[in-house]
Amino acid sequence: MAKRRILAGGIAQESHSFNPVRTGRSWFTIRAGAEAVETARGSNSVLGGIVDAAAENDIEVIVPVMFRAQSGGPVEDTVFAEMRDRMCDAARRGDFDAIVLPLHGGMLTPSLEDPEGALMMALRHIVGPEMPLTAGFDLHAHVTPEILAHCNLLAGYLTNPHGDQGNTGRRAFLAALDMLEGRLQPALAAVHLPMLTLGNDRTDEDPLLSLHARARAAVEAGVACDVSIFNAQQFLDVHGLGQWVLAYGNGTAPNDLALELAQTLWARRRELIGSYPALDEYLDRAAHGMERPLILGDQGDRVAGGSPGDGTYVLRALLARDSLPPSAIPIADVRAVQACQAAGQGATVTLTVGGRYSTVSPPVTVTGEVVSVGNSAQVVYDGPADAGYRTTLGDYAVLRVGKVHLILTDQPYSYLDPGYFRAMGVDPARMGIVITRSGYHFTLNYAAIGECVTVDTPGMTSYRVAELPFTKARPFFPLDEMDFTPRLHVVGGVSP
Ligand SMILES: [Zn+2]
Known part of the structure; x- marks a missing residue:
């Protein structure tokens, strides 16, 4: 045969x-x-x-x-x-x-x-x-x-x-x-x-x-x-x-x-219907010193959930506190990447970053040192989730603002695996705080390097769905209380 x-x-x-x-x-x-x-x-x-x-x-x-x-x-x-x-x-x-x-x-x-x-x-x-x-x-x-x-x-x-x-x-x-x-x-x-x-x-x-x-x-x-x-x-x-x-x-x-x-x-x-801890609670803990890096999922701006990845809510909180350990936070912002690339490695630049699409927190103006710029960096997932998966990044820049390492990219990534940071020359294991744009999945692949927690932040992927303008999907629980009895769907029959 x-x-x-x-x-x-x-x-x-x-x-x-x-x-x-x-x-x-x-x-x-x-x-x-x-x-x-x-x-x-x-x-x-x-x-x-x-x-x-x-x-x-x-x-x-x-x-x-x-x-x-x-x-x-x-x-x-x-x-x-x-x-x-x-x-x-x-x-x-x-x-x-x-x-x-x-x-x-x-x-x-x-x-x-x-x-x-x-x-x-x-x-x-x-x-x-x-x-x-x-x-x-x-x-x-x-x-x-x-x-x-x-x-x-x-x-x-x-x-x-x-x-x-x-x-x-x-x-x-x-x-x-x-x-x-x-x-x-x-x-x-x-x-x-x-x-x-x-x-x-x-x-x-x-x-x-x-x-x-x-x-x-x-x-x-x-x-x-x-x-x-x-x-x-x-x-x-x-x-x-x-x-x-x-x-x-x-x-x-x-x-x-x-x-x-x-x-x-x-x-x-x-x-x-779950609830999540507040960002401040965990930043307080990090300020007092934690044994392992704190790996934070930014619930409101989870690229893994489809968010634009340019939210500044957590960035503002990091910049507002001098007592925090070194941190790494990704922001998708093509203009900021281009400005860093134009200035070149080692240059000091003043930029306005993020907040173009994630509108819960406005853009932030920062002055920092361009630590690195690049493109086509290769990411290989450590796993266990998607272990061995390979992907290529677009243009990026790493901008150091005090103890905050801003990971600027020309498109959003969810940072499901530490490989993303490493591909851009930032070792997440050496940071005190690392922000990922995921709510669940990062916890598998970062478990080996830090304490993983998702915090309740506002934004497009916050679980506060009452704030989103749903029309076609309704009615659904919990936005709509409804009298409903589960029944078998007839394949080839009418839509639910
Ligand atoms: Zn999924």
Whole structure:
């Protein structure tokens, strides 16, 4: 028998409806063909899991193209169209047996609320209803009826902070393989809940810890072959925003299990609204001296949640206190980078930085020394999350203002891994305070170097969602109190 092949690729980005900065082509890492396969091999990414599982099963992976970017504003329509056309051209050429898509889910373009669903629909139209088509998503994805209708099995991460990207790709791949071998006929039981989690959707704490344990036990007992619980990203103003429980059985949908999990999630919805400590509380601790570096997640300006990454709220607090240890704080500001590059390394400059898009705190004027400037720095993730993932930075400058090291970049990054700082010549382990633009995920990859805590700061990605102008996504809990009873979704039926 000829060697089997699968088609894998697509686009992975998480969008924020209220971030006015569009995500353009230059913000993506774009790989294709053998380069995409080889860089993914062995990495803890969804595509890495697909590539590794395929190799173990002697199956070739074809990657027409893989676009990957940080979270941010909606992705330009032309970027999505380019990716879709390259995927569809490859699908039309044929000579493969299944499609396994390593996507993020929860992306937007100015004209599409559900680009992932549009991609799946386009591919399904080309390959027909019989070909296995599966996908691996982040658990913060916005899942839609269109996705469920066109995808045979959708696997979501089971961990937050996310540590199982590779295993998610593996689950999606193995489902497609089992379908090819005639061992699996996925039958979906799905329930949608019109609610958001706000600040407590860690899977290593209750209530999600026990929900996932229940789901895992059901899979181990053979009640279901795959279960995902999707906790939608909070900043998508789209129709049908909310949680999804997806339970797949082999031939028979595990309806009771999906309903039980969804009913529990709905009943415990108030426990999913978390609260965070104040910034001042932790700056006080740092001022008194801490054993290890303090690694702070800036909740209000989390690029990982789609924020613009130019917030100055924490920067102002750092500059206002002389008693703090050396710190590093990233600000995305292309003009400031250009001014530093023009002045050159060693120069003293006075600049106004940040606050162009994150409007909760105005721009800050600083005078400092340009410690370094550069571009095309290579980031390699330490992990464990996404260990081995490689990406290239754009233009940057490091500006030292007293004890504050301002990490200025021409585009926003989430600093999920210490590798970002090191790529720009700043060792986070030697700082007293390090600011990341993430709320959960950084805690995995910085645990080895410091004490990680996310603080309650205002901004576009604060969990105070009542301050955001939602229209299409409503009604949802907790903005709207509602009488609701979880019920099974009919695949191919009406939108939730
Ligand atoms: Zn996520």
